[in-house]
Amino acid sequence: MDLYTSSRRIARTFQLDGRPIAHHEHALVGDGSSCALIGVDGSISWLCLPRFDSPSVFASILDPEIGGRCQLAPTTAGCESRQAYDDDTNVLQTLFHREGSGTAVLTDFMPWTEDRPRSLHELHRMIEVREGALDFSLVFDPRFDYARGETTIEVTEHGALATSPDGERLAISISPVARFETRSAGGVEARFTLRAGRRAWAVLAYGTRQVEPTARYRPFEQLRRTRRFWRSWSARLRYDGPWRHDVLRSALTLKLLQYVPTGAMVAAPTTSLPVSPDGLRNWDYRFSWTRDSAMAVRAMNLIGYGPEALEFFRFVCDGVDRRSGLDLMLGIEGGDVPSEVTLPHLAGHNGSGHVRIGNAASLQIQHDITGPLLDATYIFERSGGLVTLRLWREIRSLVSRAADLRSEPDHGIWEPRDEPRHHVHSKLMTWVALDRAIRMAPHFGGDADLAHWIRCRDELAAEILQRGVDPTRPSFVESYDGKDVDASLLAVSLYGFLQPDDPRVIGTVDRIQNELAEGPFVRRYRAADGIGTDEGCFVLCGFWLAEALALAGRLDEGLEVMRNHVGAANHVGLLAEEIDAASRAPLGNFPQAFSHLGLIQAAARLDLALRLRDEGGEQPPRHALELSD
Numbered sequence: 001m002d003l004y005t006s007s008r009r010i011a012r013t014f015q016l017d018g019r020p021i022a023h024h025e026h027a028l029v030g031d032g033s034s035c036a037l038i039g040v041d042g043s044i045s046w047l048c049l050p051r052f053d054s055p056s057v058f059a060s061i062l063d064p065e066i067g068g069r070c071q072l073a074p075t076t077a078g079c080e081s082r083q084a085y086d087d088d089t090n091v092l093q094t095l096f097h098r099e100g101s102g103t104a105v106l107t108d109f110m111p112w113t114e115d116r117p118r119s120l121h122e123l124h125r126m127i128e129v130r131e132g133a134l135d136f137s138l139v140f141d142p143r144f145d146y147a148r149g150e151t152t153i154e155v156t157e158h159g160a161l162a163t164s165p166d167g168e169r170l171a172i173s174i175s176p177v178a179r180f181e182t183r184s185a186g187g188v189e190a191r192f193t194l195r196a197g198r199r200a201w202a203v204l205a206y207g208t209r210q211v212e213p214t215a216r217y218r219p220f221e222q223l224r225r226t227r228r229f230w231r232s233w234s235a236r237l238r239y240d241g242p243w244r245h246d247v248l249r250s251a252l253t254l255k256l257l258q259y260v261p262t263g264a265m266v267a268a269p270t271t272s273l274p275v276s277p278d279g280l281r282n283w284d285y286r287f288s289w290t291r292d293s294a295m296a297v298r299a300m301n302l303i304g305y306g307p308e309a310l311e312f313f314r315f316v317c318d319g320v321d322r323r324s325g326l327d328l329m330l331g332i333e334g335g336d337v338p339s340e341v342t343l344p345h346l347a348g349h350n351g352s353g354h355v356r357i358g359n360a361a362s363l364q365i366q367h368d369i370t371g372p373l374l375d376a377t378y379i380f381e382r383s384g385g386l387v388t389l390r391l392w393r394e395i396r397s398l399v400s401r402a403a404d405l406r407s408e409p410d411h412g413i414w415e416p417r418d419e420p421r422h423h424v425h426s427k428l429m430t431w432v433a434l435d436r437a438i439r440m441a442p443h444f445g446g447d448a449d450l451a452h453w454i455r456c457r458d459e460l461a462a463e464i465l466q467r468g469v470d471p472t473r474p475s476f477v478e479s480y481d482g483k484d485v486d487a488s489l490l491a492v493s494l495y496g497f498l499q500p501d502d503p504r505v506i507g508t509v510d511r512i513q514n515e516l517a518e519g520p521f522v523r524r525y526r527a528a529d530g531i532g533t534d535e536g537c538f539v540l541c542g543f544w545l546a547e548a549l550a551l552a553g554r555l556d557e558g559l560e561v562m563r564n565h566v567g568a569a570n571h572v573g574l575l576a577e578e579i580d581a582a583s584r585a586p587l588g589n590f591p592q593a594f595s596h597l598g599l600i601q602a603a604a605r606l607d608l609a610l611r612l613r614d615e616g617g618e619q620p621p622r623h624a625l626e627l628s629d
Contacts, residue, residue, distance in 0.1 A: 021045065023061055023273045023349055024586040027083055027092045027572045028253065029123070031110035032260035035269040036123055037061060037590075038108050040081045040571075042073035042094055049170070049206045050121050052259060052266050053286045053332055055145040057170055057206075062272060062355050063346040068143030068151075068187075070172070072125050072202060074134045075191070076101050085572055089230035090252055091223070092572075102132025104194070111222045113229050121206040124219050128199035136194060138202055140172045140180065141187025146343055146357070153188055155180045156211040159202075160188050173203045175214035238304030241607030243599070246566050249573035250596035251303060254296065257593050259332040262318075263311030264288040265296055266332060268577070268589035272348060272355040275578045275588040279352030280533040284359050285589040287337050289329045290316055291413070292593050294372030299600040301383050313380050316373060320394050325401075328369055329362050337362035364411040365420060370402040371429025371436075375495065378436040381443065392444050399437040400449060403456040406430050412479075413488050416529030422480035424468040425488035431460050432495050461497070465504075474507035478525060485511045486525035487541035490548045500551035509548050517545075518581035520564035536578035536587045539565060543598030550609045562606055566599065575599065 021039040026046075028035050034054070037046040045061040048054040059067035073079075074096050082095045086107075094106040107126045127136060144151050144164035153162045159173040160180045174180075178200075180188035194200060201214045233255070239247045258265050271284035293312045300309040319330050329337055338358035346355040377395060381387050387395075412423035434457035441450050467480040478486040489508050493500040500506075516523045521537035522545050542565040549558035568579050570586060575595035577588030 022585070023270075023590050024570045024574075024576055026061075026570075026574075026590070027085065028256055028269065028574060028591060029090055029092050029108055029110050030256040030269070031112050031121060032258065033121060034110075035256055036108075036110065037270070038092060038094070040083050040094060041071065042081075042096070042106055043069050043071035044123070045069055046270060047123070048269075048286070051332065052269055053338075056147070057142045057144060059143065059147060059346070061270075062349055063147065065347070066143060066147045066186075067346065068141050068147055069139065070141065070204065071137070071139040072106060072127055073137065074098070074104065075137045076134050079134075083572055085249075085252075086227065087231075088234035088248065088252075089227050090256055091227055091230065096134070098134070100132075102129055102134040102196070104129045104134050104136075107223070109223060109226050111226050113225045122217065122222075123204040124217070124222060125202040125204075126199055126219065126223070127194065127202075129194040129196050131196055133193060133195040136192055136200070138174060138178070138190045138192075139183070139187060140189070141183070141185075142170050143186075144168050144170075146355075147346065148343070153182075155182075155188060158213050159211045161208075161211050169207055169209065171205045171208045171211045173201075173205070173211055173214045173217070175201050236304050239302075239604065239607070241603060242610070243562075243566060243603040243607070246569070246573060247303060247600055247603050249569075250575075250599045251300070251305060253574060253591050253596050254300070254593060255305075255308065257591075258308065258311065259288075260311075262332060262334060263315035264330070264332040264334070265293055265312055265315075265593055267292055267594065268592050270589045271357055272352075273576075273587075273589045274349055274352040274354075275535045276533045277350070277352060278533050279348050279354035280531055281535055281588075282348065282352060282354040282356055283361070283589070284340070284357050285592075286332075287329045287359060287362070288315065288332055290319075290326060290369045291328075291372050292597070294369075294376040295597045295601075296593070297376035298379050299597045301379060302604045303600060306383065309380070309383075310385065313376060313385070316376075317391055317394070320398065321390075326370060326373065326398050327362075328364060328366050329359065361411075361415045364415060365408075366412065366415070366426065367402065367405055367408065367410040368413050368423070368426040368429035370398055371432035371495075374399065374433040374436040378440055381440060387440070387443070389444065392440075395437065395440075396449060399433055399453065402430050402433045403453065406456060406460050414486070414524050414529070417531055418529055421482075422467070423488075424464060424476055424479060425486070425491060427460060427464050427468065427480075428491055428495070428497055431457055431464065431497060434460070435496075464497075469504055473511075474503040475511045476504060476508045478527065484525065484527045485515055486527070487512055487516055487522050487538065487544065488524070490541070490544040493548055493551050494544065500548065501553065505548075506552060509545070509552060512545065516541075520561050521568075521579055521581045536580045538578055539568060539575055539592065539595040540598040542568075543595075543602040546602045547605045550606050555606070555609050555613060558606055558609075562602055565602075 026037040026039045047058045048056045060069035079096045079098045091109040097103045142162045162170045178190040178192040180190045203217045268285035272282035275281045293316045296312045297309045340358040340360035343355040409420035476489045478484045522541040524538045546558040546561040574591040576586030576590040577592040
């Protein structure tokens with residue numbers, strides 16, 4: 001059932017009045033190597049080819065004047081627009097309607113099937129008029145290499161071919177054939193009229209040497225096969241709770257964020273979308289964080305996507321084996337993250353400036369990352385995976401190193417750009433690494449280091465409880481001997497360090513709500529972090545809070561937090577990194593893997609709590625809320 005005939009709720013109708021489209025007014029399509037952001041105005045505003053971390057081809061989301069775009073939309077004034085995904089797929093539909101003129105549906109997808117060669121990168125667009133007649137414009141204006149180089153466009157019989165000085169090529173084919181004309185603003189444009197029952201195809205193909213007729217791409221068959229793939233994939237979902245639609249959309253989004261050739265998952269497919277108007281917190285997220293991948297193992301296992309969890313797990317473990325250590329983040333091919341540089345020629349989203357590529361945080365010291373990896377390894381083993389002896393030897397080395405570094409300061413989970421400190425969350429996650437290694441060691445016949453690990457774990461627990469708790473009140477603090485609180489401390493109960501009814505856990509949850517919450521949303525922290533600008537509320541932290549409240553026996557509070565954070569998704573169910581609590585506008589890179597991972601985990605935990613409460617008539621004990629992986 002498509003958007004034209006569906007009775008599903010559409011969250012928002014957009015008036016196409018020429019205003020700039022905000023970054024969250026987009027949906028995502030992808031092919032397992034890269035993703036495109038497509039706005040409600042029919043514009044491809046962001047696309048890097050051939051990979052997530054390649055230079056952009058279209059980047060009007062970062063500079064509408066010179067960034068480049070491909071837009072297919074009506075020219076008829078006064079059109080409204082709606083957007084939704086075809087059921088259980090990542091095939092996007094955008095409906096255009098003008099009262100008294102006509103209605104059309106634009107279908108966008110990047111072909112994705114199990115047997116499709118990964119060297120092919122295409123984006124297919126079909127516009128079909130359902131009522132009346134509408135005039136359309138197809139703008140093709142690629143700007144290779146983040147718009148740093150010259151782009152040459154040759155108009156041909158079947159479309160146009162764009163070429164960069166380095167030999168990059170992007171072709172667009174159109175059928176029925178409409179002649180492209182050069183635009184004064186750059187690129188080329190084709191105009192045509194369609195009446196009810198008529199359709200047109202436009203196919204973008206990267207790397208081709210010539211413009212082919214659209215029929216040679218077999219677009220109808222590609223659409224059928226892509227829909228069939230996504231619907232088969234969605235049918236594997238093992239979650240039937242009250243947030244099933246949202247969990248499935250999160251899973252579909254995470255699948256789009258996976259670089260299939262290696263199994264890596266990017267934190268987000270974008271760079272430099274701002275969380276503050278001045279752009280000082282603009283970062284490049286098109287890389288794979290170890291922490292994110294470890295969280296993905298847990299989340300995807302929970303809802304029935306074991307193969308994807310295994311691919312995330314393998315990517316991280318392959319990196320450990322290849323590089324003889326654990327990196328904070330890796331490039332999607334498993335290599336180093338590029339050095340951070342700024343592109344001053346791009347204006348930035350909404351003029352925020354500070355467009356950055358590469359990420360200097362890759363050079364930070366973050367001791368917490370071993371904990372999520374060991375937790376993921378433990379889950380992998382429990383859920384039927386086989387940790388090999390070779391991998392166990394690598395893990396032993398990582399755990400021993402974590403034990404040796406447990407007394408050293410680090411930069412912490414939130415990557416502040418100031419001096420290292422003794423972050424309590426990092427100490428806690430080192431405890432998790434030791435605890436999970438201790439539990440796994442018997443599977444390998446015991447371990448020579450086991451006694452040492454047990455001693456280190458217990459000493460670290462005592463140290464956290466002595467120096468990581470505010471002496472004036474029952475609450476954990478952000479860093480040793482400090483006074484501030486931060487939202488990462490919610491992990492104290494989520495990872496089983498203390499029981500959730502411990503007064504220090506309850507006091508921490510209360511402080512986070514009192515000091516960091518803005519309505520139902522939660523800031524990461526309020527202390528200075530060396531960047532010198534404000535930000536919004538962090539979506540993942542809200543989902544953590546919902547879980548912590550459920551564990552603490554405050555299920556109704558947790559449900560209210562959950563409802564608000566699920567409601568923070570945009571019109572097609574995508575979540576950004578942060579949210580402005582006052583306007584509820586999404587902020588930061590988009591869509592954000594962290595946010596969707598948090599949604600899945602919280603949905604599973606709260607659904608279990610609801611079921612147990614319904615069966616027993618009271619709040620279930622904490623141990624009953626342990627999630628089965």
